Amino acid sequence: MxxxxxxxxxxxxxxxxxxxxxxxxFDSNGVQYIMNPYDEWYALVRALELKExxxxxxxxxxxxxxxxxxxxxxxxxxxGDKAVRINAENPSAWFVASQIANYxxxxxxxxxxxxKETIDYNxxxxxxxxxxxxxxxxxxxxxxxxxxxxxxxxQRDIEGGVEIVEVDTPFVISASKGLAEQRIPNMRGIMxxxxxxxxxxxxxxxxxxxxxxxxxxxxxxxxxxxVDPSDMEELVRxxxxxxxII
Amino acid sequence: xxxIFLAEHQQDTFKKSxxxxxxxxxxxxxxLGTTAIGVVIGSMNNPGSLGKYGADxxxxxxxxxxxxxxxxxxxxxxxxxxKQSDASVIILAHSSTGKALGGRLSARLKxxxxxxxxxxxxxxGGFKARKSVFSGKANGIYNITSAIKILTLAGNxxxxxxxxxxAPVESLQVTLPTARITVKEIKTVQGIVPLPEAEIVxxxxxxxxxxxxxxxxxxxxxxxxATTACSRPVADADWRPHHEHVGxxxxxxxxxxxxxxxxxxxxxxxxxxxTSKVIVVINKDPEAPFxxxxxxGVVGDLFEVVPKLNxxxxxxxxxx
Ligand SMILES: Cc1cc2nc3c(=O)[nH]c(=O)nc-3n(C[C@H](O)[C@H](O)[C@H](O)COP(=O)(O)OP(=O)(O)OC[C@H]3O[C@@H](n4cnc5c(N)ncnc54)[C@H](O)[C@@H]3O)c2cc1C
Ligand SMILES: Nc1ncnc2c1ncn2[C@@H]1O[C@H](COP(=O)(O)O)[C@@H](O)[C@H]1O
Numbered sequence: 184m185x186x187x188x189x190x191x192x193x194x195x196x197x198x199x200x201x202x203x204x205x206x207x208x209f210d211s212n213g214v215q216y217i218m219n220p221y222d223e224w225y226a227l228v229r230a231l232e233l234k235e236x237x238x239x240x241x242x243x244x245x246x247x248x249x250x251x252x253x254x255x256x257x258x259x260x261x262x263g264d265k266a267v268r269i270n271a272e273n274p275s276a277w278f279v280a281s282q283i284a285n286y287x288x289x290x291x292x293x294x295x296x297x298x299k300e301t302i303d304y305n306x307x308x309x310x311x312x313x314x315x316x317x318x319x320x321x322x323x324x325x326x327x328x329x330x331x332x333x334x335x336x337x338q339r340d341i342e343g344g345v346e347i348v349e350v351d352t353p354f355v356i357s358a359s360k361g362l363a364e365q366r367i368p369n370m371r372g373i374m375x376x377x378x379x380x381x382x383x384x385x386x387x388x389x390x391x392x393x394x395x396x397x398x399x400x401x402x403x404x405x406x407x408x409x410v411d412p413s414d415m416e417e418l419v420r421x422x423x424x425x426x427x428i429i
Numbered sequence: 430x431x432x433i434f435l436a437e438h439q440q441d442t443f444k445k446s447x448x449x450x451x452x453x454x455x456x457x458x459x460x461l462g463t464t465a466i467g468v469v470i471g472s473m474n475n476p477g478s479l480g481k482y483g484a485d486x487x488x489x490x491x492x493x494x495x496x497x498x499x500x501x502x503x504x505x506x507x508x509x510x511x512k513q514s515d516a517s518v519i520i521l522a523h524s525s526t527g528k529a530l531g532g533r534l535s536a537r538l539k540x541x542x543x544x545x546x547x548x549x550x551x552x553x554g555g556f557k558a559r560k561s562v563f564s565g566k567a568n569g570i571y572n573i574t575s576a577i578k579i580l581t582l583a584g585n586x587x588x589x590x591x592x593x594x595x596a597p598v599e600s601l602q603v604t605l606p607t608a609r610i611t612v613k614e615i616k617t618v619q620g621i622v623p624l625p626e627a628e629i630v631x632x633x634x635x636x637x638x639x640x641x642x643x644x645x646x647x648x649x650x651x652x653x654x655a656t657t658a659c660s661r662p663v664a665d666a667d668w669r670p671h672h673e674h675v676g677x678x679x680x681x682x683x684x685x686x687x688x689x690x691x692x693x694x695x696x697x698x699x700x701x702x703x704t705s706k707v708i709v710v711i712n713k714d715p716e717a718p719f720x721x722x723x724x725x726g727v728v729g730d731l732f733e734v735v736p737k738l739n740x741x742x743x744x745x746x747x748x749x
Contacts (some may be wrong), residue, residue: 200566220678276542277535290716300528302677302700304562304569306544311532319625320609321500323529326671336613341525342444343623344495344672346498347614354609361671362680373643392541392575396557399568400646407710407720412729415741418709421725426707428686429629429653 185290188263189283189313190222192247192254193303199423206397208273218254221298221358223261229328229361230296231262237330245261245285246279248272252381259376260368262373266381274386276304280387282311287317289291293333293352299324299359314355321352326361330405389413432458433466433488433510434520435503435527440495441474446479446582448482448589453549453582454520455483455590460552461517467596468510468678470503471496471672480596482589488513488601497612500529502605508537508555516577523581524625531581540577547586547683547704553613564700584625585683587707627656630684632675632702634660636691636712636731638701640668645735646690652742657664658682660692676701691731711735 192202194214201210217223230241241257243266245251255266269282287295295317302308307323314321326345327338333352338345340359368376410418422429436447436452447467454465454613459499467484469476472494476487490496490506500554507530511519519534523545543558547568551557555572558580562569617623624630631650637643643657650657657673664674675682677700687705692698692715694710702708703722713730720726727734 189481194563196564196700200563202567276532279530280536283621302564305560305564306680307528307533307603308535308542308544311529312536313532315533316534320531321529323500324525339525340672341615341617343624344617345573346612349611349613350609360674376548378487390566392535392539393543393571393573394574396555396570398562399570401568402567404722404724407723407726409726409728412727412734413740415727415734416744418725418727418738419741419745420708422686422709424684426724428707428740429745 184237185291185395186233186239186241186291187287187290187293187295188222188227188241188243188258189203189297189309190227190243190245190254190300191219191301192216192245192251192256193301194314196302198294200400202398206399209398210321216254219301221300223258224359224365225362226262226296227258228262228279228366229358231366232293232363233330234262234373242267244269244283246271246274246282246386251412255381256376257368259379259381261366262372264381265379267363267370268383269386271386275307275391276306277312277392278389280309280316282386283309284314284316285387286384288340289315290365295319295355297355299357309408310355310357317355317395320350322348322354323357323411324359325356326359328356328362336417341368430461430463430465430505430517431514432461432463432518433468433516433518435468435507435512435530436467436520437522437524437526438469438732443479444522445589446584447633448525449584449587450520450522450582451479451482451484452589455485455586456549456587457518457520458485463517464515468507469535471508475596480594481591484596487596490601491599492604492605496605497608498526498610499552499610500533502608503530503719504533504537505606506603509533510601511538511577513601519577519579521579521581523583525726526580531579535579538577539575540579541575542579543571543573544581545583546580547583556747565703583626583683585685589703609682624655624656624658624680624682625673627682627684629653629655629659629686630682631655631688631690632658632692633663633690634658634692635662637663639667642732643669645732646684646740649688649735649739649742652746653738660698689723690735692719693717
């Protein structure tokens with residue numbers, strides 16, 4: 184089996200959020216970046232487990248600038264066999280998906296793994312775009328997956344429960360929590376990652392369909408109104424009369 | 430030109446998101462001087478009832494039964510509906526269904542997509558849609574430049590407005606492709622509003638000490654007609670089912686009212702709940718970080734406070 188794992192980078196959740204260039208650009212000054220947790224913990228690790236039990240080969244792909252090589256190397260340290268970086272700064276979901284599809288179209292991947300969403304812009308857009316561009320089925324928000332031969336049985340999270348589906352390879356799968364257990368790269372992996380191939384490819388020209396107008400930070404929350412713990416009638420009154428929510 | 434929306438339904442019941450999409454589409458259509466058209470896929474008893482929430486017309490993609498969800502099949506149906514009604518805007522719910530369709534339709538129709546939109550777009554000099562980004566720490570306003578625009582609508586972003594008008598229903602003949610995905614089983618909790626749709630959520634964390642203590646949380650939720658949620662360690666320890674886990678690695682919700690009981694308010698937890706309209710925090714530690722994100726706070730022992738709150742709410746409900 185040939186697996187492609189799409190990895191993105193995202194600011195650490197604890198990062199301070201600010202903007203520059205008339206609030207049009209995210210201010211990455213001093214921001215710590217991580218591999219998107221859904222890609223690292225679930226998508227990549229499930230691909231690794233499949234490789235370990237059934238054999239195969241894992242390619243990592245990232246669309247991004249040269250700074251992204253830190254997270255790409257981390258992915259290789261966890262267990263990817265080789266990596267491709269499509270060289271582009273601050274790409275949109277449409278740009279990213281077009282590049283991934285363009286790379287994958289002649290490679291014959293059996294399974295393309297993505298995370299369910301990137302936690303910065305929370306788009307959940309790339310997986311469906313890639314699937315459409317390659318005319319492949321998409322199983323999104325997968326929290327369990329087993330495969331026998333070329334038939335996969337997948338549990339996907341839906342509102343208030345799960346759906347169990349079957350699909351034949353090739354397909355695109357987006358990973359949510361539960362698909363695998365997080366792994367931490369060991370020393371051997373880190374050493375080996377240094378010598379694994381990382382190919383840099385120039386992007387295909389794409390016509391964008393959206394553009395950022397500006398970002399806004401919400402006004403700081405006014406401070407909390409404390410209610411006496413022995414007076415819950417007062418809390419109910421506030422929720423009814425002031426917040427008008429019950 | 431028209432605004433079309435997918436009305437999600439389960440058997441013969443529309444989901445709440447269908448009514449939200451109807452009302453949102455109607456408001457947007459009025460701004461653009463056009464009509465709002467609902468699209469219903471698969472068997473459904475009364476598709477015309479979407480008119481009550483704003484649809485001017487309903488296109489019904491007929492099928493003998495409920496069409497199981499396969500994003501390729503649904504994309505085919507929606508693309509046909511978009512063509513038939515000369516759609517300039519397509520509205521989907523920001524749900525497990527809508528998220529799997531938005532990107533597909535965007536690639537198929539070469540239509541710009543903004544997902545998780547939380548307000549009516551600004552249509553003066555462009556088409557600017559707003560969504561929450563960076564786990565609720567900012568909003569991004571995006572201008573869609575393509576001829577057709579696609580939005581997925583965040584839950585609880587618009588309140589469905591109801592009237593008594595039914596919409597005319599036209600049937601739309603589409604040859605649907607054979608699904609490549611087979612749905613074997615759907616397991617959903619019955620009789621409870623799913624978390625992403627819930628207007629009131631009662632959530633509890635490690636401060637509960639033991640899974641056996643959840644009775645008071647369930648009672649409070651029952652009084653409020655709320656759905657229950659929990660913090661990650663509680664789900665990880667199997668104290669509560671995994672689908673209740675909210676936050677960065679769980680699900681993101683934006684109810685009108687969120688109760689955080691015995692939850693410290695770690696940033697990864699806040700990431701999934703901080704766009705809730707009103708937040709009430711009950712915690713015995715006055716230094717708990719959650720108080721900074723709260724509208725109302727109670728510093729006290731949850732085992733005393735929650736039953737008191739429940740009694741006060743019951744008295745309030747009885748009087749109103
Ligand atoms: C990468 C990453 C992702 C994560 N994702 C998530 C996520 O998606 N969701 C999530 O929730 N967490 C997530 N976490 C974990 C998060 O950092 C916190 O550890 C977690 O939210 C804490 O859960 P808690 O508030 O229930 O427990 P605690 O932090 O232990 O807090 C318990 C609280 O209960 C209060 N309390 C105790 N007894 C009482 C009492 N009798 N009455 C009133 N109050 C009482 C205490 O004062 C305390 O504030 C993530 C962490 C990481 C590193
Ligand atoms: N720049 C990128 N390079 C490679 N994969 C990406 C990139 N951006 C997003 N993805 C993949 O698409 C998934 C969903 O991303 P998004 O649509 O941005 O929420 C991520 O979890 C990744 O697997």
